Amino acid sequence: MSDTPSSVQLGLPGRKPVISREDIIAAALKLLGPTRSVSTLSLREVAREAGIAPNSFYRHFRDLDELAVALIDLAGESLRQIIGEARQRATSKHSVVQGCADAFMDQLRADDRLLHILLREGTVGSAAFKHAAERQLSFFEDELRLDLIRLAKMKNSGLHEPALTAKAITRLVFAMGATALNLPEDKHAELTEQIVVMVRMIIAGTQALAASKTKNPA
Amino acid sequence: MSDTPSSVQLGLPGRKPVISREDIIAAALKLLGPTRSVSTLSLREVAREAGIAPNSFYRHFRDLDELAVALIDLAGESLRQIIGEARQRATSKHSVVQGCADAFMDQLRADDRLLHILLREGTVGSAAFKHAAERQLSFFEDELRLDLIRLAKMKNSGLHEPALTAKAITRLVFAMGATALNLPEDKHAELTEQIVVMVRMIIAGTQALAASKTKNPA
DNA sequence: GCAAATAAAATACAGTTGTCTATACACCTG
DNA sequence: CAGGTGTATAGACAACTGTATTTTATTTGC
Numbered sequence: 001m002s003d004t005p006s007s008v009q010l011g012l013p014g015r016k017p018v019i020s021r022e023d024i025i026a027a028a029l030k031l032l033g034p035t036r037s038v039s040t041l042s043l044r045e046v047a048r049e050a051g052i053a054p055n056s057f058y059r060h061f062r063d064l065d066e067l068a069v070a071l072i073d074l075a076g077e078s079l080r081q082i083i084g085e086a087r088q089r090a091t092s093k094h095s096v097v098q099g100c101a102d103a104f105m106d107q108l109r110a111d112d113r114l115l116h117i118l119l120r121e122g123t124v125g126s127a128a129f130k131h132a133a134e135r136q137l138s139f140f141e142d143e144l145r146l147d148l149i150r151l152a153k154m155k156n157s158g159l160h161e162p163a164l165t166a167k168a169i170t171r172l173v174f175a176m177g178a179t180a181l182n183l184p185e186d187k188h189a190e191l192t193e194q195i196v197v198m199v200r201m202i203i204a205g206t207q208a209l210a211a212s213k214t215k216n217p218a
Numbered sequence: 219m220s221d222t223p224s225s226v227q228l229g230l231p232g233r234k235p236v237i238s239r240e241d242i243i244a245a246a247l248k249l250l251g252p253t254r255s256v257s258t259l260s261l262r263e264v265a266r267e268a269g270i271a272p273n274s275f276y277r278h279f280r281d282l283d284e285l286a287v288a289l290i291d292l293a294g295e296s297l298r299q300i301i302g303e304a305r306q307r308a309t310s311k312h313s314v315v316q317g318c319a320d321a322f323m324d325q326l327r328a329d330d331r332l333l334h335i336l337l338r339e340g341t342v343g344s345a346a347f348k349h350a351a352e353r354q355l356s357f358f359e360d361e362l363r364l365d366l367i368r369l370a371k372m373k374n375s376g377l378h379e380p381a382l383t384a385k386a387i388t389r390l391v392f393a394m395g396a397t398a399l400n401l402p403e404d405k406h407a408e409l410t411e412q413i414v415v416m417v418r419m420i421i422a423g424t425q426a427l428a429a430s431k432t433k434n435p436a
Numbered sequence: 437g438c439a440a441a442t443a444a445a446a447t448a449c450a451g452t453t454g455t456c457t458a459t460a461c462a463c464c465t466g
Numbered sequence: 467c468a469g470g471t472g473t474a475t476a477g478a479c480a481a482c483t484g485t486a487t488t489t490t491a492t493t494t495g496c
Contacts, residue, residue: 014472015462037342039258042453053475055455063454120341123396124255130400161415168390168416175393178341182348197379198386198420204430205423212422232442233492261484271445273485281484 021060024050025074028067032113034181038068039125068125069132075114076136080143082107087147096151097199104173105192108180119178137174141166148206158210165206169199239278242268243292246285250331252399256286257343286343287350293332294354298361300325305365314369315417322391323410326398337396355392359384366421376428383424387417 027050031041043064047054061067086103087096107115122133145166152159159165173195180191245268249259261282265272279285304321305314325333340351363384370377377383391413398409 012472013464013470015474017473019474035344039342043455044453054453055476056474058455059473123338123399124257124342126253127400134397134400160419164412164415165419167412168419171393171397172386172390175389179352179389181341182345182352194382194385197382201378201383201386201420201423201427202416203423204426205419205421208422208426209419230442231440231494233444235443237444260482262482272483273446274444276485277443 017059019050019052019056019060021070024052024057024060024067025070027051028071029113032116034116037124038071038117038121039129041067065126065128068121068129071114071117072121072129072132072136075118076139078112078114079107079118080136080139083140084143096147097203098196101173101192101195101199104177105180105188105195108177109185109188115177116181119174119181137170141170144170148203152207158207158214160206160209160213162206165202168202172198172202235277237268237270237274237278239288242270242275242278242285243288245269246289247331250334252334255342256289256335256339257347259285283344283346286339286347289332289335290339290347290350290354293336294357296330296332297322297325297336298354298357301358302361314365315421316414319391319410319413319417322395322413323398323406326395327403327406333395334399337392337399355388359388362388366424370425376425376432378424378427378431380424383420386420390416390420 024046028038028041028046031045031049032038041064043057044054046064046067047057050057061070082103083100086099089099118133118136122130122137141163145162148159148162148166152162176191176195176198180188183191242264246256246259246264249263249267250256259282261275262272264282264285265275268275279288300321301318304317307317336351336354340348340355359381363380366377366380366384369375370380394409394413394416398406401409
């Protein structure tokens with residue numbers, strides 16, 4: 001989307017940048033963990049980790065909020081791609097729900113720290129911060145909504161309020177994922193199972209509501 | 219639960235405390251808002267707001283984490299009471315779901331800032347911090363579970379995995395509530411409606427799953 | 437009144453933060 | 467080579483942080 005000023009350095013005068021936006025993002029990711037959230041990062045800390053002077057940070061980002069938004073977008077794109085792959089992979093082997101839940105939790109366990117960001121930092125931080133997180137979530141909802149419609153047609157089953165159904169599933173899964181971050185790994189399997197049942201519940205519910213609507217349209 | 223050292227001052231020597239735990243909690247609440255979360259509060263700031271010297275804070279709390287846990291517990295108890303009232307009030311007038319959702323959103327709008335804490339701070343902060351939030355959520359789940367069982371018996375409808383159903387509803391409602399905090403007030407009605415439909419979806423789902431289980435026990 | 441006890445305040449310290457200013461560096465073009 | 471240009475650094479500043487130590491204030495029992 002946004003071309004970094006350092007990616008295309010065609011014949012411009014001046015000293016070459018020794019560091020790129022991506023390097024700073026990578027440094028910020030290195031600092032994150034179960035006890036460190038993006039909103040607790042300091043400019044100096046990130047600069048230190050990236051091996052640059054504090055002031056050099058400003059060459060790449062206006063402020064920490066801009067870094068945070070970049071991280072959120074990155075996390076969203078990354079996770080969407082993984083879930084997308086899981087979706088296609090699952091249609092043949094296991095159920096879609098199970099496949100996506102597994103992929104989700106696998107990613108959680110792998111912990112490239114991107115997922116952490118998306119899961120828990122949407123509720124804190126500045127307005128720009130929250131807006132970016134909401135936007136990424138809405139992307140998920142949209143993709144899921146289309147998938148639900150496709151699935152309902154295929155199975156010839158009802159689907160009450162596709163958008164709301166997608167939203168419910170997305171929010172619930174993310175909320176459950178956020179709690180998983182605080183849990184030891186040996187509880188993850190149990191939690192994955194819980195997520196699967198919950199999602200099945202919502203799907204069964206949307207089908208039931210659709211059925212009762214056609215039967216009782218008043 | 220825990221008696222404050224200042225609440226019962228029977229014949230002890232020494233200077234009387236000019237400020238109580240509750241005063242500090244109130245000061246902290248005053249500082250919170252849509253842009254300030256508990257985890258961003260500083261000890262000095264709270265002490266300043268409470269009108270005491272920074273060090274005096276330690277007389278009442280070991281550290282900010284202890285304050286945060288107190289705030290979370292307070293928020294949980296407060297909200298549970300309100301939801302409890304809504305539950306009883308709703309059984310006669312409207313549906314239980316609608317009544318509770320309304321009460322929830324009313325409380326959100328009223329913004330005594332307690333709800334904000336519970337909604338969004340469970341995902342950030344120290345381990346003690348998160349644990350306190352999880353505990354409060356589990357209280358909600360438990361109350362809701364009992365209610366669901368009662369309701370299912372009354373209406374003679376099925377109920378697949380009561381605990382999971384309660385957990386799904388709780389987490390989903392809280393997640394939706396958290397997003398409501400970032401929304402302007404004129405969107406709250408729409409969001410309340412969404413929550414109601416979502417909850418109905420889950421309830422319909424748990425009933426459908428229960429029905430399919432009795433039909434197909436294999 | 438006096439000593440003990442408790443609470444609060446005053447002072448101080450080392451650390452960190454964001455940002456400003458000035459300066460050194462590396463690179464391209466002429 | 468010089469000149470310009472964009473990048474990165476160094477140093478400094480005021481503000482803030484949590485906390486340790488010391489001092490003051492206020493209350494009680496004798």
